[in-house]
Amino acid sequence: MAKAILQLGALTCPSCMTKIQKAVENQDGVSNVKVLFNAGKVRADFDESKTSADNLSDVITDLGYDVLKVKVKENA
């Protein structure tokens, strides 16, 4: 398992949050999704054998939100 931290552009509508949350959660191998509305960040644990941080970034971009930075932390 690894943890992805995606920095998005500023989020303004609370409904964006639910949207991103559900879209990311629906990806295979993703758990513990947390959308930080005010910080404009998404944190999620994911299974590297099933998906990648870049894939999550694409999912969010497809919804119409800018992904500014992607960080991945390997969990020991």
Added chain:
Amino acid sequence: MNKLNIWISKHQNKITAAIAILIALSLISNYLIKIPVAGTVFMIIASILGAIPVALHAFSALKNKVISIELLVTIAVIGAFIIGEYEESAVVTFLFLFGNYLEQKTLEKTRSSVKSLTQMAPTTAELVNEDGKTETVDVDDLDEGDHVLVKPGGQIPVDGKIIDGTGYMNEASITGESTPVKKGIGDKVFAGSLTDNGTITIETTSVGEDTTFGKIIELVEEAQDSQSPAARFIDKFATYYTPAVLIIGILVWIITQDFPLAITVLVLGCPGALVIGAPVSNVAGIGNGAKNGILMKGGNAVNTFSHVDTLVLDKTGTLTTGKMSVTEFSDYGKDKNHDLALLSAVEKTSDHPLGQAIVKHVNDLGIKETPELPELDTVKGQGLMGQNDDFKILVGNARLMKANNVKISASAQKDIDGRMNDGDSVVLMAVNDELRLVIGVNDQLRSDAREGLQALKDAGLKRIVMLTGDNKVAAQRVAERLPIDEVHAELLPEDKVDFVKKFKEQGSTVAFVGDGINDSPSLATADIGIGMGTGTDVAIETSDIILVKSSFDALAHAYTLAKKTVANTKENIFIAVGTVALLLIGLVVGVIHMGSGMFVHEISILVVIFNAMRLIGNKSQKLDSNQVVQAAN
């Protein structure tokens, strides 16, 4: 589709401006140059242009099974378009988009405090390679064990240990202490602090989000999003409310057969201010706290803290600084200054906290003399002793004096008893077995404790209780000088937990203030645990509220801020619900239409944001330091 989606969300503000121009052109055509056909065409273009971004948002939400406000607006606009109300549809989309724009701008303001904090986080570092050359790298690329170089005035990029060089560090962002601290080889340094001078090399122990500063930022970011009970309720409510409005709209259409009325209901029912009202107060309140060194772990903590009526304090390290200082001394020799210089010289050889307090005190008195000393020996449990051909010196407790048959006069005994009664530790000095000095040393009370506790009481706190492991006399002496209602002394850490439990059973909402090191059980048991003055991991984890700066001014500010934030949330919910109620009445009476309804909605959203913004600038009055000294005397 996706590309269009991104393009539109990037250019949404330009689209909004274009719609505004089209509406203006339409009004000019209608009323100035009187070509109503052109006016209608402009309105149609504006409606379509405006409906596209809103509809796209609605659609992508719907794909994820979320019925959003955008969906209500989209249906309403399409409906208005079908029945030929182009003016209404254009105005509604414009107001909705323009409202979004204003929301975005004002929300940025409420988030500014935290943003300024995150911007303080280091981004690059000077990595020292094995060949000794340095290169600038992104902090994310650093690993544990990497060596980084920090130049004078530079920012420490990682948590680590100094392996070369010394310098003065400004650690205000971590400890709240703005006086620079000297650090040398082997000392720990923290990411986010600054070097005032000196070039140092650091061996990295943690990077980025794992550093203390990173954890503080993470905590604040998560806190702003963790909702208060009110906000959570509203959120749940909104997920049912929005679909309910849609159903009501359809019902209205079926029952009254009045299509314009049905789509107006959709617009009026938008839960705009309701959804944003409670979270925005939270963000502004928590942001204000973060700016003032108060880290509150989310809306829940804010809410509970605002209801606290009993504050339980630990004495050592909380009410007091945990640092020793000289309270009073009596002298019996002929040359007081020389005797003090002798004492200081002896104490300089020891690293006992009592000794350090005495050295500092003598230094503060301006005594510079450094007398010659005989070689000193430690007498275990008694003090220090030294003897040469010239003289014999004894520094220590009463047992040391007794063992050397030093005579203690009745008046000296009275001085000693006086110090003891005050709860001081007493240090005696004898030269040639003749008593010269009696010095009382005690843990220093925080300078703003009295004012801060008084401010808490003024803010509505009912009871302040002090718990301590110290003896009763020392505890009583501290309590007398402060607005404290109850004192319990000679307690073990588990006794403190029992007191907290007892207060909770009595029905009080209890906050416990401690340093987070040996108080963790009490911090966790209390309704609200407040960690004071330690940027340590333990305090960050067990506390609900963390005071970066050890000050009672900050504690009092945190309490009033929590109360104000909760009140602000309530105001916002009232405004939001009131708006919807007024709109519905307006609809029934017949004074509200789709366009004006949307206008009122957007106004109410701005009103709640502006109301929350009042929390950003709010800072309780700074204490005047002179005033505090006077009060303490």
